[in-house]
Amino acid sequence: MSISSVTVKVPGTTANLGPGFDCIGAALTIYNQFQFTSQDESKLTIQATGAEAQxxxxxxxxxxxxxxxxxxxYIDxxxxxxxxxIDLGVPLARGLGSSATAIVGGLVGANRLAGEPLSQAQVTDLAIAMEGHPDNVVPALLGGxxxxxxxxxxxxxxxxxWHSNIIPVVAIPDFELSTSEARRVLPTEYIRADAIFNTAHLGLLLRGLQTGKGEWLKAALQDKxxxxYRQALIPGYDAVNAAAIASGAYGMVISGAGPTLLALADVSQAQAVEAAMASAWEEVGITAQVRSLALDTQGAT
Structure with a gap:
């Protein structure tokens, strides 16, 4: 049965989680929504609402x-x-996967209007090819x-x-950081010790997320x-990190390419971590929207 309209809701994401550079990501309870309606011939109309819609x-x-x-x-x-x-709920250029929501939303909407000729795996492959790496588009499409x-x-x-007691707290500042700029500061080669360090800490991160064991998470969120290389691009990073740790967070990482900062905290500490991160950025003259979110388990719907 052919359809003429479909609405796709896609979660924003946080990528890397410290040591999982370009290979791990998580879907969060923050969303963009896209409605696709067929119209005559090759006519294109795009409208946007929400923050930064202009x-x-x-x-x-x-x-x-x-x-x-x-x-x-692709389907010829x-x-x-x-x-x-487009109804925007994910901030643009902040490290929360806004481009991934656009790619996933467009692919899923088209696949649905076309009668779903492609499997989820095929849509996933197309999304990764468009984005260039999987860490944002995969959780945006699949959830979790x-x-x-x-x-x-x-x-x-x-x-x-992901243990249910682990709360992701995002601190979204009122400035942007382009992914291209964040990639430009990275070295082209790494020493063996740094590669081993990240391999070990990624393994520990996976077990920490599964078990909710705080001591493992505190160590696991480190990265080399x-x-x-990116911390210097984010004003106030050290102050916000210190405040998050002092208020009970397991640790803090850069969400994606930044500048959003992500703390992981036990559910009992999340509110205190929120307040501390907001206050720390305010003290260096930066306004930030700080929110406790949850893991989205549905992906694109």
């Missing part, structure tokens, strides 16, 4: 539309006219916390258990591949 591109350069087109090209069908209505690794056959996606 910054959304409303022509063919829009990333949601690019993903929509990509799916039709003409791209239909479409009206896309996910680890992605390449195999001979393509990608292997592994669900990571990306965070030491």
């Amino acid at each position: 910054r959304v591109q409303t022509d063919e350069s829009n990333l949601v539309y690019q993903a929509f087109v990509k799916l039709y090209q 069908q003409p791209v239909p006219g479409v009206k896309i209505e 916390c996910r680890l992605a690794a390449t195999s001979v056959a393509g990608w292997e996606i592994c669900d990571i258990p 591949l990306h965070q030491p």
Whole structure:
């Protein structure tokens, strides 16, 4: 049965979680919503509402539309006219996977309007190809916390258990940091000791997330591949980190490429961590929206 309209809700994400650089990410209870409605011939209409809606591109350069087109090209069908209505709940360029929501939303919406010719695995592969790495698009599509690794056959996606007592607290500042800038500061080569360090800490992170064991999480959130180089791009990083730890957080990491900072805390400490992170940034003259979220387990719906 053909349909003429579909609404897709996609969670924002946090990627890396410290040592899981470019391979691990988690879906959070913060969302963008995309409505796709068929219209005549090749006509394109894009409308946006919500915070920062005025910054959304409303022509063919829009990333949601690019993903929509990509799916039709993949299935070798003409791209239909479409009206896309975007309701933004995930801040732009803040390290919470806004581009991943656009890619996933466009692909899932197109697949649905086309009669679902592609499997979830095929949509996942297309999303990773468009984004360039799996850490944001995979949890945005599938939900939960996910680890992605390449195999001979393509990608292997592994669900990571997340203990219900672990609360992600996000501190979203009122400034942006582009992913390209955050990648530019990274070295092109790493020493063996740093690679071993991250391998060990990623293994410990997976067990810490599963068990909720605080001492494991406190050690596991350390990283030597990306965070030491990116911290200088985020004003007040050291102060916010110290405040989060002092108020009871297991640790704090850069969410994705930043500048959003993510603390993991026990449910009993989350409110105190929220207040401390907001206060620390305020003391250095930066306004931040600080929120306790939860793990989204549904993904794109």
